[in-house]
Amino acid sequence: MIVAIMLLVIVIGSLVFNFLSPWWFTEIASNWGGIDFAVFVTFWICGVAFVLIGLFMVYTTWKYRRREGLTAVYEPENKRLEWILTIVTTIGVVGMLAPGLWVWDAYVNVPPQARDVEIVGQQWSWSYRLPGEDGYLGAVDARRISVDNPFGMDPDDPRGQDDVLIERAALHLPIDRPVKVLLRSKDVLHDFYVPEFRAKMDAVPGMITYMWFTPTRVGTYEVLCAELCGIGHHTMRGTVVVDTAEDYDAWLKTQATFAQISARPEGDPVAGQIAYAVCAACHGPAGEGMLAFNAPKLSGQDPWYLRHQILAYRQGLRGVHEQDTYGKEMAPMVLPLIDDAAVENVIAYIGTLPDDPAPQTVEGDIHRGASLYGGCTVCHGSEGGGSYGTFAPRVAGMTDWYLVRQLRNFREGIRGSHRMDNLGKQMGLMSRQLGDDEAINDVVAYINTMSTRMTRTAMHHTIDDRGETDGG
């Protein structure tokens, strides 16, 4: 008796859950209504089958439960019944499969007017490449990928010169125009996944995969990675903005092509020194950082990181959170750097400043810090040197009080909270590891031991160099 009742509860409970559930697909933002339709058909056919079988079991377990005088019927087979059930099932299966294959046919055949967009996955960020005016994507080679050529572009291919390169920033797409997405990966498997678009495809190193869709709703969408790609998998976020045609054209004009990026002049440190005068007031004349002004050390920091942060301030991705007091102070300070050249100049000048390790002010449990730092190693390096590959800045030998403050800001969502700031969001997710302020102090104290080692190694190098000179 109780079994029949519980089965009934399960069948009815499942139905009630389904109809009351607030959990359902997001509002669609692409042409793939056909996918939703195929899901709908499958859902109803399967739902009916579930209810029928469930209720039949409720009936049998209730009606034929062991009772006085009840004997089972001996019935080895019933050919007719078995055939009927087989045929009904086959009809149901065909009913699901036919619309499914119909939509799949549309999914794999790209309309000829679709425009190419290349999506490049890497641990753990998304980059994009658009064909320039010629409509072709230039040749690329995994072997050419480096800090200076993150897309692995072939510099000799004329078709690649006008390619628009969008590195670790938002992709914009015009509404109502079909796009053919070509996916590749620099390292491991990834999967470009925007839930609202429904479409999804793996990016596989060594080959190019594709899918297509037409964005149908203006808005900003989050990109997720849907294929396990290592410990940063859950932090591999991106942004797609679907624009009206006008907005899209305006955005496209601001994006640099491969030729423009290659032709960008190196920064001029002399010109940069003049601009740096403003920075020196807080960051110190040698870029050493000053606690009194809450300004971190700049000297010795990777140029690409400085560039990225200056741009983040300029674009309003950083220094906008109301609790980010010092970030808000910094935000207007980048405004004098009016163009890319000015930014490059000041970065070049910072590159000439002496890179002395910052004084150590933070104390903590080094052993606990070392174990906590384990999760940081992959991106920031076991010696805290930073890595362009993972876009993680150098942390060793930098101002430790600043690291503490930023880790706290990341953890509490004061930094990295802007919806377009995917790299900030990434660090935000990783910083949650550090449960309390003590953990932050411990990990920074451990980072301080790296800078000590770094100094020693540097000294050894100097001595070795001298010895060599003497010997020579």
Place this chain on the structure above:
Amino acid sequence: MAVEAQVPYQEAIDVHHPHSWLARYWFSQDHKVIAIQYGITAIGVGLVALVLSGMMRLQLGFPDSFDFIDPEAYYQFITMHGMIMVIYLLTALLLGGFGNYLVPLMCGARDMVFPFVNMISYHVYFVSVLILLASYFVPGGPTGAGWTLYPPQAILTGTPGVDWGILTMLVSLAVFIVAFTMGGLNYVTTILQARTRGMSLMRMPLSIWGIFMATVLGLLAFPALFVSAVMMILDKTIGTSFFMPAISSLGEQLDYSGGSPLLFQHLFWFFGHPEVYIVALPAFGIVSDLISTHARKNIFGYRMMVWAIVAIGVLSFIVWAHHMYVSGMHPYFGFFFATTTLIIAVPTAIKVYNWTLTLLRANIHMTVPMLFSIAFVITFVVGGLTGLFLGNVIVDVPLSDTYFVVAHFHMVMGVSPILVIFGAIYHWYPKMTGKMLDDRIGQLHFWITFLGTYAIYYPMHYLGFVGVPRRYFANGEMAIIDESVILLNQGITIAALIVGVAQILFIWNLIYSYYRGRDSGPNPWKATTLEWQTPETPPRHGNWESRLPTVYRWAYDYSVPGAKDDFIPQSEPSAGEREGAPLA
């Protein structure tokens, strides 16, 4: 007369009976001891995997609350949990455990055909488990590549356990496959060659059919995993490029070139999909026998059930790429694999119908094995139906790599076979020990496990509809997630922890009943199959007395009109037939 002279060799062989403890319980060649060795080891390592899943759920329900769970540890939990559950628990317990126990007894044989190889099979399996668990003690810990171990990620920096853990995992798998092959050849040969007189193939209990077909699948499928493990070991250790194209990893150029990550996926799923049925088919077979016995009614449509098992087994080799719809393989494969996958739904559905039709006009004894069997059917219905979503290629696109997948495969090949295993243990424990398992503890264990797992996995499908991706250490702020999703995750975690802890009841019951259980007698369920007709309970080494039993009927003569009891053992001659008389 001629028949009298043809005494099968098994009746003549003298079985060597060991005497010392070590010889009896460790170096035993008795299939029943080996079965219990497999069973205890598998349950032991399964408990490790259960604890790992609890820790995963803690992190998913309450992120940022536990210091000891960082992304590295989390990905190691999911990898070890998945691999242990699929291979070292389910495969080992269903085939190594139940296969070993039931095949000779149900076929009416004295033992496996190769008892020595059978013993070695367990020892090698035990070594593979030790190597696997050693992962937690090597530098860097176990691999965190996910149970699918997809390269390039599995052997590159950025994935936990890339130095040692991945190697211990691959070596352990290779060793496991050696063990499985030795056991598997035994099961197949014994079923084909050592059935007793009268046990024609179409009189075999469905348990044996399920185990037989699953073993054949395993023997054909595991080599694909074996070669991919060897190839990946070579890629990792000596720098071959089977699965590795030119790669720039974390900003550094690597020396690999020309390999194909998709090649691994094809090899893995060529094993991996039949693996689903390696686990499912024994469960299908066993549950058929449990339902029939406890419903006191013949299994409905026996011949259809046999052919469904065979059809599913054959088809299972041409559906593997439905795990790869969004992998980047040629999109036209999608048409083929979606079609084959949905075709396989037909024989599977027939099995479900026949289980439920067996209950119709039956006399259902609500014993604990029956409860688990009914729970299996309804759970399997949900898991099977959601499989139609994921098999139907375009429907898979929005759902793949989301929690819908996690919910589906746990329902269909996690919870379903586990429910059957529980039912089977409650069913055959009396034969193994001579004691009944405690009924009240069993009922409690059943209700918590059944309702609890349903509460975990049914709502989890809806996380997948929302689009929540699987294998995320933490979701953080995600555009598609709101408070209600966080709440749902917490609810699932609480249900999972309750179910996990409730398994103590089961373990306790196994131990308690062994010492304090009620004596069962030889055939407590009044079942027809041969293992219940042994002269002693538990059966001694060699199973039968000087003569092997003779089979006169199929395994499902329950409630036969006009019969004295509501069951007729397979070894009982019908009127007019005398023992020793020739059989068709």
